Amino acid sequence: xxxxxxxxxxxxxxxxxxxxxxxxxxxxxxxxxxxxxxxxxxxxxxxxxxxxxxxxxxxxxxxxxxxxxxxxxxxxxxxxxxxxxxxxxxxxxxxxxxxxxxxxxxxxxxxxxxxxxxxxxxxxxxxxxxxxxxxxxxxxxxxxxxxxxxxxxxxxxxxxxxxxxxxxxxxxxxxxxxxxxxxxxxxxxxxxxxxxxxxxxxxxxxxxxxxxxxxxxxxxxxxxxxxxxxxxxxxxxxxxxxxxxxxxxxxxxxxxxxxxxxxxxxxxxxxxxxxxxxxxxxxxxxxxxxxxxxxxxxxxxxxxxxxxxxxxxxxxxxxxxxxxxxxxxxxxxxxxxxxxxxxxxxxxxxxxxxxxxxxxxxxxxxxxxxxxxxxxxxxxxxxxxxxxxxxxxxxxxxxxxxxxxxxxxxxxxxxxxxxxxxxxxxxxxxxxxxxxxxxxxxxxxxxxxxxxxxxxxxxxxxxxxxxxxxxxxxxxxxxxxxxxxxxxxxxxxxxxxxxxxxxxxxxxxxxxxxxxxxxxxxxxxxxxxxxxxxxxxxxxxxxxxxxxxxxxxxxxxxxxxxxxxxxxxxxxxxxxxxxxxxxxxxxxxxxxxxxxxxxxxxxxxxxxxxxxxxxxxxxxxxxxxxxxxxxxx
Amino acid sequence: xxxxxxxxxxxxxxxxxxxxxxxxxxxxxxxxxxxxxxxxxxxxxxxxxxxxxxxxxxxxxxxxxxxxxxxxxxxxxxxxxxxxxxxxxxx
Numbered sequence: 001x002x003x004x005x006x007x008x009x010x011x012x013x014x015x016x017x018x019x020x021x022x023x024x025x026x027x028x029x030x031x032x033x034x035x036x037x038x039x040x041x042x043x044x045x046x047x048x049x050x051x052x053x054x055x056x057x058x059x060x061x062x063x064x065x066x067x068x069x070x071x072x073x074x075x076x077x078x079x080x081x082x083x084x085x086x087x088x089x090x091x092x093x094x095x096x097x098x099x100x101x102x103x104x105x106x107x108x109x110x111x112x113x114x115x116x117x118x119x120x121x122x123x124x125x126x127x128x129x130x131x132x133x134x135x136x137x138x139x140x141x142x143x144x145x146x147x148x149x150x151x152x153x154x155x156x157x158x159x160x161x162x163x164x165x166x167x168x169x170x171x172x173x174x175x176x177x178x179x180x181x182x183x184x185x186x187x188x189x190x191x192x193x194x195x196x197x198x199x200x201x202x203x204x205x206x207x208x209x210x211x212x213x214x215x216x217x218x219x220x221x222x223x224x225x226x227x228x229x230x231x232x233x234x235x236x237x238x239x240x241x242x243x244x245x246x247x248x249x250x251x252x253x254x255x256x257x258x259x260x261x262x263x264x265x266x267x268x269x270x271x272x273x274x275x276x277x278x279x280x281x282x283x284x285x286x287x288x289x290x291x292x293x294x295x296x297x298x299x300x301x302x303x304x305x306x307x308x309x310x311x312x313x314x315x316x317x318x319x320x321x322x323x324x325x326x327x328x329x330x331x332x333x334x335x336x337x338x339x340x341x342x343x344x345x346x347x348x349x350x351x352x353x354x355x356x357x358x359x360x361x362x363x364x365x366x367x368x369x370x371x372x373x374x375x376x377x378x379x380x381x382x383x384x385x386x387x388x389x390x391x392x393x394x395x396x397x398x399x400x401x402x403x404x405x406x407x408x409x410x411x412x413x414x415x416x417x418x419x420x421x422x423x424x425x426x427x428x429x430x431x432x433x434x435x436x437x438x439x440x441x442x443x444x445x446x447x448x449x450x451x452x453x454x455x456x457x458x459x460x461x462x463x464x465x466x467x468x469x470x471x472x473x474x475x476x477x478x479x480x481x482x483x484x485x486x487x488x489x490x491x492x493x494x495x496x497x498x499x500x501x502x503x504x505x506x507x508x509x510x511x512x513x514x515x516x517x518x519x520x521x522x523x524x525x526x527x528x529x530x531x532x533x534x535x536x537x538x539x540x541x542x543x544x545x546x547x548x549x550x551x552x553x554x555x556x557x558x559x560x561x562x563x564x565x566x567x568x569x570x571x572x573x574x575x576x577x578x579x580x581x582x583x584x585x586x587x588x589x590x591x592x593x594x595x596x597x598x599x600x601x602x603x604x605x606x607x608x609x610x611x612x613x614x615x616x617x618x619x620x621x622x623x624x625x626x627x628x629x630x631x632x633x
Numbered sequence: 634x635x636x637x638x639x640x641x642x643x644x645x646x647x648x649x650x651x652x653x654x655x656x657x658x659x660x661x662x663x664x665x666x667x668x669x670x671x672x673x674x675x676x677x678x679x680x681x682x683x684x685x686x687x688x689x690x691x692x693x694x695x696x697x698x699x700x701x702x703x704x705x706x707x708x709x710x711x712x713x714x715x716x717x718x719x720x721x722x723x724x
Contacts, residue, residue, distance in 0.1 A: 235690040235720040239640045247640050248724050254694050254716060277643055318724040433724065461722040465699070469689035519723040585699055 002026050005215040006068030006535035007036070008111045012132060014125060016199050017058055017117030021132050026111055032538060033622070036067025037508035038094050039552040040112055041083025045092060046555055046626070048116075051562050055087035055191075056173055056198040058118035064105070064164065064204065065112040068536050069528075070510025071103035071212045071291065073224040075231055076517070078103060078291035079510050080164075080181065086190040087198075088175040088352070088407050089428040089452040092559040093190030096456070096507050098290035098298075101181040104162040107208025119200040124152065127206045137202040142168060144345040145180045152205055164204040167347025169395040170197035174405040176352035176430070177395075180344055183288065184314050185298075188349035190429065190451055191407075215537030223530050230522040231294055231515075240519065241287075244297040245318040246276035252318075253326075255465060255486065256584020257438035259431070260326040261381060262358040263424050263575055266435050267583035270331035274321050278333060288314050295515050301337055308334040313341045322433030323354025328361055328387055335384035339391060346395035352407060353394060355430035357387050359408050360400075362422050368415065374400045424573050426453035427565070436576050436593060438586035439464060439486040444596050445496050447570040450556035458496035459503055459518045463488075474521055487589065493600040501549035508552060551621040554613050557606075558626050567611030570597060634713045636669065638676070641719050645675035655709060661695065662687065662705040664715070679719055690720035 002009030002025060013022045034043045041063040053059040063083040070077055080102030086093025105113070108127050122137040140148040145167045153159045162182040170177035170193030177193030178186045187193075214220045231237055239247055249271055252258040256266035272278065283303055289296035302312040316337060324330065324339040343350045357379075363369040364379035371378065377386060377400060393401025403411055408430050412423040424431045429452025436443015445458030462470060466484035475483060475495075482490040499518070505528060506513050516523040523531070525542045533540035557565075576591045601608045605617035618627040637650040655668055665687060670677025680691050693700040694716040709715075 235688070236722060239719045239721050240723065242644070243640055245724050247721050250639055251692065251718050251721050252724075254697070255699075277639065277649065455724065461724075464722050465692050465718075467690055467692075467720065467722075514723055584697070585694075 003028055004031060004068070004536040004538055005213040006072070006532070007031060008106055008109045008212075011110050011112035011114065012127070013114045013116070014134070015117045016115060016119040016123065016134070016201060019134055021134070023132070031068075033548070034552065035505065035508040035532075035548050036070075036111065036510060037065050037079070037081035038083055038096075038504060038556070039508040039548065040065045041081060041094060042092065042552055042555045042559065044114060045083060045085060046559055049085050053085060055085040055090065055195060058116070058199070060085050060195055060198070062115040062192070062195050062199060062201070063112060066102040066106055067508050067510035069531055071106035072214065072535055073221060073292065074511065074523075074531050074535070075224065075228050076290070076293050076295070076512035076515030076523070077510055078293060079507070079512050080105070080187070081507055082179060082187045082192045084190070084192055084195045086192075086451065087173070087194045088191040091427065091452070091563045091565060092450050092556045093192065094451055094507070095179070095187035095189045095192045096513070097179075097181050097185050097187035098293070098512060099181045099183055099185035100291050101162045101164050101206065102510060103291045104206045104208050106212050107210050108206055109208065109210050113204065115199055115201060118198065122200045122202050124203040124205055125201065126156075127204070129207075129209055140202045141171060144168070145347055146345060148202060152203060156205070158207070161205045161207045165347075166193045166196045166202060167345055167395065169347040170194055171202075172395060172397045172405070173197055174348065174394055174397065175407045175410070176349040176356070178343070178347050178349050180347055184344055185290070186315065186344065186349070188351065189454065193347050214535050216534040220531065220534035223527065223534060227516060227523050227527060227531075228294055231520055234520040234522055236520050237295065240297050241295050243276035243280060244299050245514070246279055246316065246321055248318040249321050250275045250277075251465065252433070254584055255438055256581050256586030256589070257435050257464070257486075258326055259322060259433055259435050261329050262327065262355070262362040262422060263431070263435065263573075264362070264579070265583055266438050266581040266586055268326035268331075271326065273331040274325040274333050274336060279316070282333065283337060285312070290512070293512070293515060297514065303334045303337050306334055308338040311338040311341050313337055313344065315344070316340045319433050320350040320354070323351050323358070324387065327354050327358040327433075328384075329381035330384045330387065331382070332384045335388065339384075339388060342388060342391045346391060348391065348395060351432045352430040353391060355424060355432075356404050356408050356411065357390055359411065359423060360404060363415065363419055366422070368417050368419050373415070421574060424575065426572065427569055429453045431573075435581065435586070436572060436591035437581040437589040438584065440489045440591060440596070441486075441492040441495050443572060443576065443591045443593050444492055444600065445499070447572055447593055447597075448496060448500065448600060450553065450560060456513060457503055458499040459513055460492070460495050460499050461518050462495060463492070470521065474524070487586065489596055493596055493603055497600065497603055500553050501546060503549075504552040504556075505545055505549040508548070547621065551623065554618065554621055554623060555626065558613060558618070558623070558630060561612050561630055567597065567601075567609070570611055634709060634711060634715065637714070637716045639716065639718045640721060642676055642679055642717050645679055646673045658708050660706045660708055661693070661700060661715075664709060680717075692718040692721070
């Protein structure tokens with residue numbers, strides 16, 4: 001009998017090759033050591049998916065995991081983690097997503113689903129409490145996400161099921177394909193959708209009628225209510241709730257941290273045209289919240305007139321306004337709404353899709369790509385109709401889209417002719433809407449992320465613009481003023497490491513990094529330790545939670561090491577070091593991440609020369625077997 | 634001089650921007666306290682704490698540069714441009 005509450009205490013293992021479905025008991029020690037979410041996923045990948053496994057082969061695993069806080073009263077407890085070996089980067093990959101899917105999986109009585117193998121024909125998995133079935137999905141294959149889900153709803157005669165579905169991009173193994181989860185939220189990064197497509201799994205369809213049991217209900221209730229109250233009183237609450245992450249567009253633009261024209265510029269002269277305020281005034285319909293979230297940063301937008309009339313979407317984020325707006329020099333806001341709709345329906349990561357198109361546009365500008373490469377399509381900056389056409393081509397791997405579908409790093413290698421000079425990626429994943437020239441900590445976080453370029457692993461929001469009172473509130477006075485100065489390097493390795501460890505915990509708990517944790521900082525180490533302790537009944541302190549976060553992050557790094565990752569790979573594209581940012585608060589700035597790495601590795605307890613965790617550090621974290629396998633002496 | 638308001642400050646001012654005349658020698662602090670807060674009391678409620686201090690969460694750009702505590706008592710000039718943001722972070 002699984003002793004802890006908060007968890008469902010069991011999980012599903014589905015072999016798609018044989019059709020066998022096992023219901024497995026969760027081991028208490030496994031939960032104590034790895035907590036949930038990306039902790040579970042990292043450990044399973046380490047144990048089951050070796051160095052020689054092709055990410056798109058049946059031997060890879062696709063892991064959908066929740067955590068002990070997911071589906072509870074704690075605010076922002078909506079998150080689901082998808083973990084796999086990434087077909088984009090070839091190393092540890094994950095994607096975290098809000099919405100309703102994870103809580104529903106918990107209500108159905110499962111903490112996690114592990115997929116292995118490859119179905120002979122397309123299938124979907126139906127989970128309705130104890131009724132778990134693989135069902136024929138041949139009629140769904142090739143369908144857009146919403147159409148496929150509508151057909152399943154019709155079949156099941158119930159529109160209360162929650163979905164995790166791929167579109168044509170996942171079916172066609174686009175290396176940055178997403179998995180779309182109810183209500184239209186994206187598990188987008190690392191090509192998790194391509195792995196699902198490689199397994200011929202169109203959708204996971206869940207309905208649960210159970211509940212999440214809590215170990216100490218009154219104490220947990222008090223903690224959750226207190227957290228709700230604090231969120232509503234927080235200074236960041238109203239701006240984030242009112243305009244969502246899109247509110248960052250104009251602020252980051254003034255900071256010179258809004259990548260434009262494939263990072264050639266840090267500010268977009270037409271940012272007002274694609275700002276949150278413009279989006280709200282023209283297209284806002286209503287707010288949407290994830291499960292148990294009082295912030296509801298998500299919005300529904302609908303274009304009423306013009307060439308994109310009728311385009312309606314939610315989850316139109318800062319990142320997409322960056323990648324499919326400023327990144328490609330596009331100030332046609334309606335076209336970005338349309339692009340977001342297309343990415344969600346085709347099942348594409350808007351970040352990698354937009355950044356890959358921006359890369360191609362710069363290669364066209366530089367004369368490295370010509371009509372002979374693109375099938376005669378000119379790739380002019382700001383040509384949104386071409387960008388929209390390319391999204392479709394990418395998802396179907398048609399024409400020039402077949403090359404774009406490989407992602408920036410592979411594109412650069414296939415094109416040659418100096419293209420790699422302009423490839424804005426780290427470890428194969430496209431860089432999102434941040435720029436180390438304007439925020440040092442983000443530049444460091446991009447290279448130390450365990451899943452390739454990423455702002456969300458370290459997620460150093462503290463020094464985006466620098467709020468001194470927040471610096472003091474979170475870390476005390478001893479690191480001021482540098483810790484909140486975006487252009488200072490001092491203390492930034494510490495800030496990034498703390499974020500990476502805390503983020504590993506949040507992504508394992510089922511809570512949200514964009515809600516009360518990193519941004520509002522009302523649910524921080526102490527509050528999360530208290531929430532987990534009272535929800536599960538597990539002995540949990542801040543110190544123990546920090547060890548869990550550090551352990552998870554080290555194992556993710558070691559999974560990279562297993563695949564040849566070391567200090568040589570912790571590199572930013574040369575542009576950041578060689579080309580000064582031409583505008584905004586960061587005008588004239590360049591950024592060399594190299595000097596920060598020594599301190600980062602030292603603080604991590606990793607070998608400074610190689611960037612590989614030391615045996616002593618791994619022993620301290622209970623991972624000596626990992627050191628053995630990697631041959632670390 | 635010109636002031637632009639963003640996010641909930643725009644909502645509070647019920648406008649995105651405005652051009653206003655200020656007395657010679659008006660400082661940034663004076664602009665917030667004696668001009669903007671009088672024209673738009675709802676903006677003042679966001680810009681100032683109940684103690685009367687400027688909220689540490691107000692982010693101000695003065696002619697493109699981030700204005701810090703040390704800039705609050707510097708006088709503004711005709712033609713200056715101020716951009717005002719509330720607390721925003723997260724991406």
